[in-house]
Amino acid sequence: MKYVSTRGEAAPLSFTQTLLAGLAPDGGLYLPESYPRLDAERIASFSGKSYTDVTEAVISPFIGGEIVPAALRAMIDDAYAGFRHPAVAPLVQLDDNLFTLELFHGPTLAFKDLAMQLLARLVDHALKARGQRATVVGATSGDTGAAAIEAFSGLSQVEVFILYPHQRVSEVQRRQMTTTGAPNVHAIAVEGSFDDAQSAVKALFNNRPLRESLNLCGVNSINWARILAQTVYYFTAAVALGAPHRPVSFVTPTGNFGDIFAGWIAKRMGLPIDRLVIAANSNDILPRALESGAYAVGEVHATQSPSMDIQVSSNFERLLFEAQGRDGAAVRAWMAQLSQSRGFTIDPAPLKAIRADFDAFSVSEPETTAEIARLWRESGYLADPHTAVGLGAARREIATRGAATPLVVLGTAHAAKFPDAIEAATGVRPALPPHLHGLLERAEQFSIIPNDQGAVERFIRDAVAEQSAQAAS
Numbered sequence: 001m002k003y004v005s006t007r008g009e010a011a012p013l014s015f016t017q018t019l020l021a022g023l024a025p026d027g028g029l030y031l032p033e034s035y036p037r038l039d040a041e042r043i044a045s046f047s048g049k050s051y052t053d054v055t056e057a058v059i060s061p062f063i064g065g066e067i068v069p070a071a072l073r074a075m076i077d078d079a080y081a082g083f084r085h086p087a088v089a090p091l092v093q094l095d096d097n098l099f100t101l102e103l104f105h106g107p108t109l110a111f112k113d114l115a116m117q118l119l120a121r122l123v124d125h126a127l128k129a130r131g132q133r134a135t136v137v138g139a140t141s142g143d144t145g146a147a148a149i150e151a152f153s154g155l156s157q158v159e160v161f162i163l164y165p166h167q168r169v170s171e172v173q174r175r176q177m178t179t180t181g182a183p184n185v186h187a188i189a190v191e192g193s194f195d196d197a198q199s200a201v202k203a204l205f206n207n208r209p210l211r212e213s214l215n216l217c218g219v220n221s222i223n224w225a226r227i228l229a230q231t232v233y234y235f236t237a238a239v240a241l242g243a244p245h246r247p248v249s250f251v252t253p254t255g256n257f258g259d260i261f262a263g264w265i266a267k268r269m270g271l272p273i274d275r276l277v278i279a280a281n282s283n284d285i286l287p288r289a290l291e292s293g294a295y296a297v298g299e300v301h302a303t304q305s306p307s308m309d310i311q312v313s314s315n316f317e318r319l320l321f322e323a324q325g326r327d328g329a330a331v332r333a334w335m336a337q338l339s340q341s342r343g344f345t346i347d348p349a350p351l352k353a354i355r356a357d358f359d360a361f362s363v364s365e366p367e368t369t370a371e372i373a374r375l376w377r378e379s380g381y382l383a384d385p386h387t388a389v390g391l392g393a394a395r396r397e398i399a400t401r402g403a404a405t406p407l408v409v410l411g412t413a414h415a416a417k418f419p420d421a422i423e424a425a426t427g428v429r430p431a432l433p434p435h436l437h438g439l440l441e442r443a444e445q446f447s448i449i450p451n452d453q454g455a456v457e458r459f460i461r462d463a464v465a466e467q468s469a470q471a472a473s
């Protein structure tokens with residue numbers, strides 16, 4: 001299996017090369033050259049299987065034999081062994097045909113753990129096989145950073161740098177990044193938005209000498225392996241609800257478009273997904289783009305679902321590439337317009353193709369609060385604010401298309417990560433699970449730096465040089 005860039009100019013890579021490469025050298029994102037299809041019988045066979053069995057079945061065809069099956073299986077088993085629920089990603093029924101898929105039973109209480117735990121093991125395995133070290137970089141609006149730090153901090157082959165927007169993540173999210181005490185972890189508060197942090201990380205990859213000298217590796221959904229691991233729970237949830245014999249729809253709280261794009265991949269692989277519903281908070285660039293065709297970057301609004309306070313949805317580039325018939329030149333032209341004039345217009349044919357699979361709704365702050373309060377009042381279930389945005393979008397989807405198809409809202413985070421929003425909506429302050437007790441009292445370690453590419457690069461170079469000097473002495 002080879003991987004190609006959405007911008008059409010980079011040489012195709014193998015799975016392991018893609019895993020370690022991050023952004024393609026032409027600035028694009030990697031995608032497999034084709035999507036393996038799982039037929040109905042194969043999908044039906046997932047019924048009653050463990051999460052790890054399904055993971056192995058779904059991801060193996062993308063690895064192209066580059067990892068010995070027993071080693072891959074061991075990494076998968078290890079990645080999910082620490083999850084606090086035996087099903088890893090359990091489904092909970094909320095209403096007649098409405099479900100939530102709880103993706104927050106991993107160590108850092110967000111869906112990021114499901115991919116990051118596996119990614120760290122895959123990267124470690126590949127680096128050891130090559131006898132290399134890497135500089136792991138990531139931008140986060142709160143959850144990717146915490147999950148990456150948890151998954152990578154114990155690994156000897158890597159130095160980890162996570163950029164997050166200063167004062168725009170929740171206290172729990174920040175402390176998950178700043179209190180590990182791990183010597184190879186650097187939490188960096190950038191004086192800007194998540195979009196600024198993400199564009200700084202992409203610029204690091206686009207600086208070829210820096211990228212090569214530091215052997216940069218990306219942990220955002222830039223990294224194809226992140227998206228791949230996230231396709232698995234679409235399969236487990238849909239099969240539990242009757243797939244492949246009946247279709248299922250998903251509502252995915254969306255920011256960087258990685259999680260919902262994983263659902264689109266599952267559909268391309270043969271999973272009968274009817275609608276993929278983009279649930280945005282008041283950062284509504286995607287609902288606007290689907291409505292009008294104009295992808296126009298606006299100001300970032302701070303919301304109670306901060307992990308989705310994103311304007312430039314990185315993975316939308318992957319969907320555009322597919323919807324435009326894999327035309328890298330067209331994607332290059334759109335991305336050039338995006339950086340020059342903060343927007344572009346999607347042509348009618350790709351827009352039609354996107355609308356054939358996706359619906360999109362923006363859920364306001366009062367609606368989000370009302371969803372948290374209503375669910376708590378009616379069923380005693382505490383939904384985090386991101387999941388509540390999904391619930392608000394589900395309500396609109398049902399009003400638009402009816403409730404005949406089972407609808408699964410991805411439960412992307414644990415309510416205890418956002419206690420202020422939950423308390424404001426319900427009067428209840430959710431407690432952290434026992435393994436995080438003491439988090440709010442631990443000493444923090446982080447650096448604040450200006451929103452400036454030179455400052456980011458200097459910080460990383462200096463820290464890597466210091467680490468090398470210490471290792472040599």
Ligand SMILES: Cc1ncc(COP(=O)(O)O)c(C=O)c1O
Binds near residue numbers: 111256386
């Ligand atoms: C809790 C939570 N929900 C939803 C999202 C949105 O996911 P994506 O960026 O893959 O669209 C994020 C951030 O990624 C998140 O942390």
Ligand SMILES: N[C@@H](CCOP(=O)(O)O)C(=O)O
Binds near residue numbers: 256314
């Ligand atoms: N919401 C994310 C933003 C980064 O998304 P990613 O999936 O590209 O890593 C976060 O919590 O950091």
